Amino acid sequence: MQSKLVEKKYLATFIIITSLFALWGFANDITNPMVAAFQTVMELSAFQASWVQCAFYGGYATMAIPAALFIRKYSYKSGILLGLALYAIGAFLFIPAASMQNFLFFCLSLYILTFGLAFLETTANPFILSLGSKETSTRRLNLAQAFNPMGSLSGMAVASLIVLPSLWSDRRNAAGETFFHTLSEAEKATIRLHDLEVIRNPYVILGIVVVVMFLIILLKKMPQTAANDKQDPATQTLKRLWNNSVYREGVLTQVFYVAAQIMVWTFIIQYADNLGINKATAQNYNIFAMGMFLCSRFISTFLMKYVNSRVLLAVFGTGAILCTSGAILIVGMPGLYCLVGISAFMSLMFPTIYGIALENVDSKDTSLGAAFLVMAIVGGAVMPPLQGLIIDMQTIYGHPAVNVSFVLPLICFIAITIYGIRSARKM
Numbered sequence: 001m002q003s004k005l006v007e008k009k010y011l012a013t014f015i016i017i018t019s020l021f022a023l024w025g026f027a028n029d030i031t032n033p034m035v036a037a038f039q040t041v042m043e044l045s046a047f048q049a050s051w052v053q054c055a056f057y058g059g060y061a062t063m064a065i066p067a068a069l070f071i072r073k074y075s076y077k078s079g080i081l082l083g084l085a086l087y088a089i090g091a092f093l094f095i096p097a098a099s100m101q102n103f104l105f106f107c108l109s110l111y112i113l114t115f116g117l118a119f120l121e122t123t124a125n126p127f128i129l130s131l132g133s134k135e136t137s138t139r140r141l142n143l144a145q146a147f148n149p150m151g152s153l154s155g156m157a158v159a160s161l162i163v164l165p166s167l168w169s170d171r172r173n174a175a176g177e178t179f180f181h182t183l184s185e186a187e188k189a190t191i192r193l194h195d196l197e198v199i200r201n202p203y204v205i206l207g208i209v210v211v212v213m214f215l216i217i218l219l220k221k222m223p224q225t226a227a228n229d230k231q232d233p234a235t236q237t238l239k240r241l242w243n244n245s246v247y248r249e250g251v252l253t254q255v256f257y258v259a260a261q262i263m264v265w266t267f268i269i270q271y272a273d274n275l276g277i278n279k280a281t282a283q284n285y286n287i288f289a290m291g292m293f294l295c296s297r298f299i300s301t302f303l304m305k306y307v308n309s310r311v312l313l314a315v316f317g318t319g320a321i322l323c324t325s326g327a328i329l330i331v332g333m334p335g336l337y338c339l340v341g342i343s344a345f346m347s348l349m350f351p352t353i354y355g356i357a358l359e360n361v362d363s364k365d366t367s368l369g370a371a372f373l374v375m376a377i378v379g380g381a382v383m384p385p386l387q388g389l390i391i392d393m394q395t396i397y398g399h400p401a402v403n404v405s406f407v408l409p410l411i412c413f414i415a416i417t418i419y420g421i422r423s424a425r426k427m
Contacts, residue, residue, distance in 0.1 A: 025151030059114025068371030083119025138355030250357025317417030
């Protein structure tokens with residue numbers, strides 16, 4: 001008899017923890033289009049603006065291991081509460097950042113905000129895996145992760161419908177060109193003050209929502225799971241994790257996946273801009289991509305009942321390779337459609353890589369094992385600036401540099417496909 005996906009005794013906890021996936025999805029995907037927004041309003045290059053992503057995903061790299069050690073000592077619930085507190089602090093720091101009109105202060109605010117996200121992801125992912133049998137753990141995580149793009153869609157919608165259309169710095173002339181750079185310094189200062197306040201407001205509201213979630217979880221009794229058991233010394237855990245080749249390769253693959261995801265979703269606006277499409281309209285393509293991502297996540301979760309997750313990972317990786325190749329080689333709207341199509345194939349990658357990597361990891365090693373998989377999100381900090389440097393070149397051998405820049409996600413998807421094939425052979 002097949003085990004239940006979520007047992008009744010864990011259902012309330014599962015629902016509450018799953019809601020957190022939407023919370024960090026919102027933060028991720030309202031931040032991605034801010035790269036383009038900051039690029040215009042602060043008059044930055046694509047490389048300089050990409051420091052938004054470096055700060056955002058660098059926070060994961062900094063705090064994932066401390067988060068795991070904290071959870072090992074205390075509990076999943078304590079880790080979640082601390083994560084929500086840091087999340088709220090980072091969001092509220094947007095108030096002084098906007099007042100000071102300082103780009104580095106915005107980056108610092110995002111850096112602290114993602115300290116909280118690192119705690120939440122390091123805690124919530126293994127917590128979901130532990131709420132039931134190991135047999136259904138990867139499917140359970142895919143189901144929980146399906147609510148992440150719901151938060152992402154909300155973040156994208158706020159960016160597309162509220163933030164980006166309200167930016168005075170992105171107003172265009174009849175030829176579709178921005179004229180902010182032609183204004184006097186006094187005119188720019190007025191517009192900059194307005195636009196930075198527009199960027200600030202969603203984060204402040206988000207901070208209030210996070211405080212509410214903090215109070216709900218503070219008052220909710222959580223079930224005791226493996227994270228609360230006596231732990232071996234961290235050195236023994238690290239040795240076991242290193243000797244697990246599927247886990248070890250899974251961490252590296254997760255670096256590639258997160259890098260690819262962030263590059264695809266961050267620079268879709270620049271790709272569209274090269275075709276003469278304004279930022280608000282370009283963000284609609286991102287929303288459509290996220291809609292495909294969400295639908296595909298539910299479809300892939302259903303398919304896992306019949307097809308092994310490792311095989312599906314290899315198949316979806318191949319689809320992503322084909323779409324990315326189209327985005328690179330085809331100049332024009334068909335290339336943009338290929339870029340949007342990548343999201344359908346990315347849908348199962350993060351939770352599936354995560355689940356495969358932890359599948360044969362001992363329950364007492366899960367919190368630290370999860371930390372390295374969350375730390376792998378550093379790929380989102382490292383690769384986007386490199387892509388920004390390529391985009392700043394404008395053209396490469398007569399081909400738009402923004403198209404050529406997607407060679408970096410292509411390399412990532414090749415690595416993911418190889419991991420799917422290799423892990424399937426080790427079953």
